[in-house]
Amino acid sequence: MNRLKYLQQREVLLGLMIVSLIVLVGLRAPVFLSVSSLSNLLTDSTLLIMLAVTQMFVIITRGIDLSVASNLALSGMMSALLASKFPDLPLLLIILVAITIGLGLGLINGYLIGYLGLPPIVVTLGTMSVYRGLVFVLSGGAWVSSHQMPAAFIAFPLSQLLGITHLVWIAVIVIAVMWYLAHYTHFGRDLYAIGNQPNAANYIGIPTPRRLFWTYGLSGLMAGLCGYLWVARYAVAYTEIAYGFEFTVIAACVIGGINIAGGAGTVSGAVLGSLFLAVINNALPIMKISPFWQSALTGVVILTAVMINARSNKKSSRQILPLQLLQKNAIRSST
C-alpha cells in the first residue's frame, strides 16, 4: 500500500512539474499558453505517447524494444508506397495494412524473445538494423513525397473531429485501451508478474513465452499504426524516418518512472513522461533557446529524472554493504 502511495506521488509530482514548466514558459513567452500552441503541443506529443505506452509493457517484462523506430519507418514506408501506387484504395485498408505489417514485424521479435528465450536487447538490435535496411531496399532510397500520396491519406491525422485532431483522439483511445489492459486483464497483470519474478511467474503457470510473444507484437502493432500516422502527418516517407526515435521513447518511459529492471510502471507514468519531453521540446524554440541546446538539455533532464526515480530503488541494490553493517551491529548488541 505504502509503495502504491509513493508511485502515485511520483506521478502527481511529474504532473505538477509539467504544469509548472508550462506556466513558467508561459510567463516568459505568453504565446506558449495560447490554445493553438497548446493543442499543437498535444498533437506533437501523441506519437511519442502511443509508442511509450506500449514500450512500457515491454519494459515491465524486463525487456526492451529497440526496433520500434525502424518498424515505424518500414511500415510507414510500405503504407506510403501502397497509397502512392494504388491511390484508389480506401484509407482504412491502408491503415490496416500498416498495422498488420507492424504487428508481423513485432511478432518476429516476440518469437525470438518469447519462444527462443533470446535476450531482448540483442534481438531488437538485430531486427532494428534489418528493418531499417529493408526500408531502403523497398524504396530504393527514394523519397515518397506529399504530391505522390493521395490527399485523403495525408489529411487524416490532422483533420479534426469536434475541434480536436484525429491524432489526439487516437492517442486517447490507445491510452484508454492500454490502461484497461494493464489494470483489468490477465494479459497485463501477467506482464507485471513476469517482470517482477520470472521464475515465480513460470511456477504459478503464467505462459511466459506466449505473453512475451504478444507483448512484442503489441509494440510492433503500435509502431505500425504510428508509422502510417507519422508518414501522413509529415507528408513524406524516407529511409531515415524517426531515426533514433527509439531512444526518445525509452527516455519517456524512464522519466515516467518505469523501472528498466522490470516489474514496475504505469500507463499514466508513460504518458506523463512523454508529455514532459514534448513540453521541453516545444518550449525551447519559443524560449528562443538555440536548437543546438535541445539535445544537451534533454540529456540533462533524462539523467536528472532517472536519478530522482532511483532513490526508490537504492535500497534493494545496496544490499551488499548494509548486510555486513547489520551483522556487526547484531554482534555488538548481543555482547
Added chain:
Amino acid sequence: MTPSNNSSRYTIRDREDFQLKKIFSHWETLLAILFVAAFIVNSLVLPNFFDLHNLADGTFNFSEKALIALPMALLIICREIDISVSGILALCSVAMGLANSHGFPAYTLLFIAIFTGAACGSLNGLLVTRFALPSIVVTIGSVSLFRGLASVVLGDQAFTSYPQLLIDWGQGYFFDLIPRQFIVLLFFVVLFAILLHATSWGRRIYAIGNNPVAARFSGVAVDKYRFMLFTLTGAMAGLAAFFLTGRIGSTRPNIATGWELEIITMVILGGVSISGGAGTIIGVFLAVLTLGIVNYGMALANIPGIIMTIIVGILLLVTIALPRLMNLKKQRK
C-alpha cells in the same frame, strides 16, 4: 592413467583433455572458419579483392570502431553496457577542434581527446555506481547530453584545418603498407587480451559478470571495477576520436552517428554474452575482422552500405538464435 590406479577416488586433471569436438564447439573457431570462408569467397568472386594495398586500406573501415569494441567487451562481460560511446567520440572530437583552433600544439590533441573521453566515461561510471542506476538508462541519457554539448559548441559550423600530425595518424601507413590505426588496434587487442585473460584483474571482471553479489562477497570491489571500465571505455572512445578526426580531417555534428549499435553488434557477434560473464577478446577481434572483410567485399562489389546493415542484423540474429534452435531440436528428440 585410469582412475582405478589412483589412490584418491577422483582424478582432477590440471588441464582438460584435447578434444577436436570441443575445439569446434568454440564460438571463436566458428568465427575463424566464417572469416576464412568470407575471405576465400571474396577472393574468388571479386577480381580486385586480393590486392595487398586494397586489403590494408580496408582496415580503415573498422579500426576506430574496434578500438571502442575492446573496452565495450569488458563492460558487457561485466553485465554493463555503454550506449553513449558515439556521443563521447563526438564530444572528444569537438574538444580537439576547440583546442586546435586555440593554437594548442598538435601532440596535445591526443591527450585532450583521451582526457575528455575519460571524463565523459567517468561521469557515466559515477552515475551507475553512486546512484545504483542501470547503465543502459544512464547512457541513453548521457548520449544525448554528450552529443548535445558537441552540437552546442559546433553550432552549424565544422572544425577543419587539423595539423598534419593528426592526418598522419588518421590516414598514414607504417612501411607504406599497413595503416597506422591498424597497428595501434593490434597493439590494443594484445593488451586487452593479456589484461582480460592473463591477469587477476580480468578474472575479476568475469566474476562480476557471473554474479556481482558473490563477487562482492569474495572481496572484489565491484563498483570500483565498473567505474574503471566506464572510464576506460570513454578514454578509448577519445583515442578513436583522435584517429577518426585525423582520417576525415574535420569535426562535424553528425560524426560517428549510430556507431554505438555497430560496436555492440561487433562485441555480441564476437561471442560475448549480453547477460555477462562470458566472452573473449580474440572472439571480438575475429568478429571485427569478419565484418570488415564482408564490408570490404561488398564495397568492392558496389553494394550500398545500408544492405550491409541488413546483413549484419541477420548475422547477429542467426548467431544467437542458432545455438538455441539446435538445443530445442535436441530436447525434442
